[in-house]
Amino acid sequence: MAKTFTINEPLDMHLHLRDNDMLRLVAPLTSKTFSGALVMPNLVPPVTTKEALLSYKNRILSACNGDNFIPFMTLFFQNNYSYEFLEDIKNEIIGIKLYPAGITTNSETGVSSMDIEVLRPTLEIMSRLGIPLCIHGETNGFVMDREKEFMPIYESLAIAFPDLKIIMEHITTKDAVELLDKYQNLFATVTLHHLLITLDDLAGGMLKPHLFCKPIAKTPIDRTALLNAALKAHPKLMFGSDSAPHPKHKKECCGCAAGVFTSPIALQVLVELFEKHNSLDNLNDFVSNNAKKIYNLNLKSKTINLVKEDFIVPNVYEYKEEKVVPMYSGETLSWSLEDN
Numbered sequence: 001m002a003k004t005f006t007i008n009e010p011l012d013m014h015l016h017l018r019d020n021d022m023l024r025l026v027a028p029l030t031s032k033t034f035s036g037a038l039v040m041p042n043l044v045p046p047v048t049t050k051e052a053l054l055s056y057k058n059r060i061l062s063a064c065n066g067d068n069f070i071p072f073m074t075l076f077f078q079n080n081y082s083y084e085f086l087e088d089i090k091n092e093i094i095g096i097k098l099y100p101a102g103i104t105t106n107s108e109t110g111v112s113s114m115d116i117e118v119l120r121p122t123l124e125i126m127s128r129l130g131i132p133l134c135i136h137g138e139t140n141g142f143v144m145d146r147e148k149e150f151m152p153i154y155e156s157l158a159i160a161f162p163d164l165k166i167i168m169e170h171i172t173t174k175d176a177v178e179l180l181d182k183y184q185n186l187f188a189t190v191t192l193h194h195l196l197i198t199l200d201d202l203a204g205g206m207l208k209p210h211l212f213c214k215p216i217a218k219t220p221i222d223r224t225a226l227l228n229a230a231l232k233a234h235p236k237l238m239f240g241s242d243s244a245p246h247p248k249h250k251k252e253c254c255g256c257a258a259g260v261f262t263s264p265i266a267l268q269v270l271v272e273l274f275e276k277h278n279s280l281d282n283l284n285d286f287v288s289n290n291a292k293k294i295y296n297l298n299l300k301s302k303t304i305n306l307v308k309e310d311f312i313v314p315n316v317y318e319y320k321e322e323k324v325v326p327m328y329s330g331e332t333l334s335w336s337l338e339d340n
């Protein structure tokens with residue numbers, strides 16, 4: 001008999017759903033298997049108004065085929081948000097996402113300075129209203145050092161705003177894992193791919209554009225630290241795939257866009273990984289319970305069964321003119337979704 005594993009209310013706490021046909025293509029691949037996901041606001045233009053946020057949420061829901069799925073919406077951080085605006089939008093959002101300008105895909109209108117005094121007015125309002133702050137934490141230094149160089153900024157923010165929940169998004173370093181235990185108000189997401197790959201997988205042999213993302217994959221020491229924290233379901237660490245689809249022609253070209261597309265394989269590979277390390281007992285915490293506690297989420301029940309049967313990852317997912325290549329395209333995974 002096939003071996004099975006059950007995940008209750010899986011959550012993806014860092015997801016890019018894009019818009020238009022790409023949204024129609026990728027949203028069902030998450031809404032089918034996850035109970036909810038924190039949706040990133042880095043559209044072009046970014047989500048900065050209540051109207052844009054609510055209409056994006058409606059477009060997401062209509063792309064989800066009626067699945068039992070909650071898109072947790074985020075707003076793109078700007079320094080000029082007023083108390084009235086944030087109080088009014090508070091119940092529609094799970095958090096606000098801050099990007100240093102130009103540091104990653106569609107972040108051009110992000111903040112041009114991480115100076116605490118510049119950020120203070122908005123962060124004080126968020127702190128008072130209990131709105132979490134999600135951050136893409138990289139400087140514009142040497143690419144392998146960008147996250148490490150951002151650590152003092154996380155520390156200053158954690159100290160200056162003790163009541164503000166700060167989420168270090170898609171952490172990739174041992175330094176970030178260690179910082180989690182230093183400040184009560186610091187939390188983090190980690191992706192699937194950063195638990196699996198290092199810079200070697202991306203660029204050690206033939207260049208693999210589909211593994212290129214920001215922050216870039218780091219060293220074996222970093223990967224081990226991330227993996228150990230995930231496998232023990234560190235209570236301040238949540239699963240956030242950072243599944244970031246880009247059209248195939250924008251990945252397989254000169255000037256490859258940053259982002260790894262993992263939505264359709266995430267749960268299967270997580271089960272495989274946690275099984276391999278004898279940690280399946282912790283997987284429900286890592287992929288659901290930790291996020292529920294950190295963000296105080298109430299969800300409708302949703303049970304996802306996986307079976308130990310081969311799943312051949314499609315070479316490409318397509319809808320109309322859109323084509324997107326998933327991580328592990330064409331490879332065989334050892335776990336599948338039950339109804340696949």
Ligand SMILES: NC(=O)N[C@@H](CC(=O)O)C(=O)O
Nearest residue numbers: 016104105213214244258259
């Ligand atoms: N991770 C990435 O490499 N890309 C993300 C943006 C982000 O999460 O930084 C995207 O939107 O494509």
Ligand SMILES: [Zn+2]
Nearest residue numbers: 104136169214
């Ligand atoms: Zn990012």
Ligand SMILES: [Zn+2]
Nearest residue numbers: 014040242244
């Ligand atoms: Zn992202």
